[in-house]
Amino acid sequence: MALYSEKVMDHFRNPRNVGVLEDANGVGTVGNAKCGDIMKMYLKIEDDIVKDVKFETFGCGSAIASSSMATELIKGKPVEEARKLTNKAVAEALDGLPDYKMHCSVLAQEAIEAALKDYEEHNL
Amino acid sequence: MIYADNAATTKMSEVSLKTMISLMEDTYGNPSSLYSFGQTAKEVLEKARADVAEAIGAQPQEILFTSGGSEADNQAIITAAKLGAAKGKKHIISTAFEHHAVLHTLNKLKKEGYEITLLDVHENGVVLPEQVEEAIREDTALVTVMYVNNEIGTIQPVREIGAVCRKHGVLFHTDAVQAVGHIRVNVEEDNIDMLSASGHKFHGPKGTGFLYAKKGIRLVNLIEGGAQEKGRRAGTENVPGIAAMAAALTEAVANLDEYKAKLTPVRDKIIAGLNEIPHSAINGDVARRVPGNVNFCFEGIEGESLLLLLDDKGIAASSGSACTSGSLDPSHVLLAIGRVHDVAHGSLRLSIGEDITDEDADYIIKSVKEVVEYLRGFSPVWRDLVAGKGQFIL
Numbered sequence: 001m002a003l004y005s006e007k008v009m010d011h012f013r014n015p016r017n018v019g020v021l022e023d024a025n026g027v028g029t030v031g032n033a034k035c036g037d038i039m040k041m042y043l044k045i046e047d048d049i050v051k052d053v054k055f056e057t058f059g060c061g062s063a064i065a066s067s068s069m070a071t072e073l074i075k076g077k078p079v080e081e082a083r084k085l086t087n088k089a090v091a092e093a094l095d096g097l098p099d100y101k102m103h104c105s106v107l108a109q110e111a112i113e114a115a116l117k118d119y120e121e122h123n124l
Numbered sequence: 125m126i127y128a129d130n131a132a133t134t135k136m137s138e139v140s141l142k143t144m145i146s147l148m149e150d151t152y153g154n155p156s157s158l159y160s161f162g163q164t165a166k167e168v169l170e171k172a173r174a175d176v177a178e179a180i181g182a183q184p185q186e187i188l189f190t191s192g193g194s195e196a197d198n199q200a201i202i203t204a205a206k207l208g209a210a211k212g213k214k215h216i217i218s219t220a221f222e223h224h225a226v227l228h229t230l231n232k233l234k235k236e237g238y239e240i241t242l243l244d245v246h247e248n249g250v251v252l253p254e255q256v257e258e259a260i261r262e263d264t265a266l267v268t269v270m271y272v273n274n275e276i277g278t279i280q281p282v283r284e285i286g287a288v289c290r291k292h293g294v295l296f297h298t299d300a301v302q303a304v305g306h307i308r309v310n311v312e313e314d315n316i317d318m319l320s321a322s323g324h325k326f327h328g329p330k331g332t333g334f335l336y337a338k339k340g341i342r343l344v345n346l347i348e349g350g351a352q353e354k355g356r357r358a359g360t361e362n363v364p365g366i367a368a369m370a371a372a373l374t375e376a377v378a379n380l381d382e383y384k385a386k387l388t389p390v391r392d393k394i395i396a397g398l399n400e401i402p403h404s405a406i407n408g409d410v411a412r413r414v415p416g417n418v419n420f421c422f423e424g425i426e427g428e429s430l431l432l433l434l435d436d437k438g439i440a441a442s443s444g445s446a447c448t449s450g451s452l453d454p455s456h457v458l459l460a461i462g463r464v465h466d467v468a469h470g471s472l473r474l475s476i477g478e479d480i481t482d483e484d485a486d487y488i489i490k491s492v493k494e495v496v497e498y499l500r501g502f503s504p505v506w507r508d509l510v511a512g513k514g515q516f517i518l
Contacts, residue, residue, distance in 0.1 A: 033469070035452050036454065056507060
C-alpha cells in the first residue's frame with residue numbers, strides 16, 4: 001500500500017493555486033516551523049465571494065496536498081461557504097489521510113479561518 | 125532506481141542469497157538433532173560462527189547469534205546492568221544520539237532505578253574519550269557508545285573510549301550496526317567488551333544479527349527456553365539466515381579497502397555538489413565519517429516532501445524530519461548535534477552502496493538541487509527569510 005492516496009499524491013505533485021496573491025485582502029498564516037508545518041493562505045474577496053485564493057506551504061506531502069485541496073474547495077464560493085469548510089471535508093476530498101496526518105487538514109481549515117479573520121478585521 | 129538508503133537496509137549479496145536458498149532447500153535439519161542430517165546443519169552453524177568471529181577479530185565462542193542489532197543491543201545492555209547491580213553499580217554512560225534500541229533500553233533501566241548519563245556529541249557528531257573518562261564513577265556499570273552513527277555516519281573514537289573503560293575496569297559495549305562490514309572493526313584492538321551487529325546492513329538477510337561478548341561475560345537471557353546458543357538464547361537457530369549473514373560479512377570484510385576507495389570519492393562529490401545549494405549544511409564531521417554517508421540540512425523546506433519528489437525522480441533516500449518519524453519532533457540525532465527544529469525538519473540522508481556510479485552522483489546532485497529550489501519556491505518560511513523577515517540559520 002502506498003503512503004498516500006492517488007489524490008493526495010496528485011495534489012502534492014501538481015498543487016493547485018500555489019503561490020502569492022499580490023492583491024489579496026485577507027491573509028492568514030498558521031503552524032510553526034518547529035513542528036514542521038506552516039501554511040499561508042491568500043484570499044481575494046469581492047462581493048462576499050472568494051474570487052481568488054493562493055497558498056504557500058512549508059511542510060510534508062499531506063500538508064501541501066491539504067492546502068491545495070482546501071483552495072480548490074473554496075475558490076469561487078461565497079464567503080459563508082468558505083467559513084464552513086471543515087478539515088474533514090478537506091481530508092475526504094483527498095480520499096482520506098493517514099491518521100497521524102489528519103492535523104495537516106486541520107491546519108488547512110485553520111489557515112482559511114485565519115485569512116477570513118484577517119479580511120474581516122481589515123475590510124468590514 | 126538509485127537506491128541511496130543503504131543505512132536503512134541493503135540488497136542481499138549474491139553469495140549471501142545463494143547460501144541462504146541452498147541451505148533452505150537442502151539443509152533444513154535442526155542443528156540440535158542427533159542424526160547426521162541435523163549435525164550437518166550444526167556444522168554449517170558453527171562454520172558461520174567461526175567466520176563471523178574472524179571478521180571482527182573475536183573467538184567463535186564469543187559470538188551469539190540474534191535476530192538483529194536491536195536484540196543484541198538489548199541483551200548487551202541488560203546483561204551489563206544486571207552484572208553491575210549485583211555489585212551495587214547502577215550508573216550507565218552513553219551518548220545523546222544512540223539508536224533507539226539503546227536509548228529505549230536505557231530509559232527502561234532508568235525507570236528501574238538506574239542512573240543514565242548521556243554525553244554530548246558536539247556539533248560534529250563525535251564524542252570524546254575524555255568526556256567518557258570524566259563521566260566514569262565508582263558505580264559505573266557500563267559505557268555504551270555506538271561505533272558509527274546511523275544518521276550522520278560519524279565514526280566514534282571507539283578504540284580510545286575502550287582504552288579508557290579498560291583503565292577504569294568498566295564494561296564497554298558498542299552498537300556497531302553501521303560499522304561492521306563498512307569499516308575495519310577488531311574487537312581486540314578496539315578494546316571492545318560487547319558489540320552488536322546486524323546482518324541486513326552488510327548485504328545479509330533481515331532477521332539476522334549477532335552479539336559479541338568477550339569471554340568471561342555471562343550474558344543474561346532475553347529469551348528463555350531450549351539450550352541453543354549455549355543456553356544464552358533459546359529458539360531453533362535460523363541456520364540459513366545465519367550462514368547467509370556470515371557469507372555476506374566475510375565478503376564485505378575482504379573488500380573493505382576496495383569499498384572505501386570506490387565510495388569515498390563519490391560521497392565527496394555528492395557532498396561538494398550539495399554544498400553549492402545556498403543555505404544548506406552537511407551534518408556531522410566531514411572527515412570522520414563512513415564512506416557511504418551523506419547527510420544535509422536545507423533551510424526553508426521539509427524533508428518528507430523532498431523524499432517524495434526524489435522518489436518520483438527514482439531516488440530512494442531518507443530524512444530525519446518529524447513527518448518521516450511519525451512524531452512531532454525531528455530526529456534526536458540532528459537535535460543532539462545542535463540543529464534547531466526548523467532546520468532539522470529539512471534533512472536528507474543519502475547512504476550510497478557499492479553499485480553507485482559517477483553518473484548517479486551527478487543525477488542525485490541535479491535532482492536534489494531542483495527539488496529544493498522547487499519546494500523553496502512556495503515555502504512561506506523561505507519567502508520570509510529571503511525578504512529579510514528572519515535570520516538564516518544555515
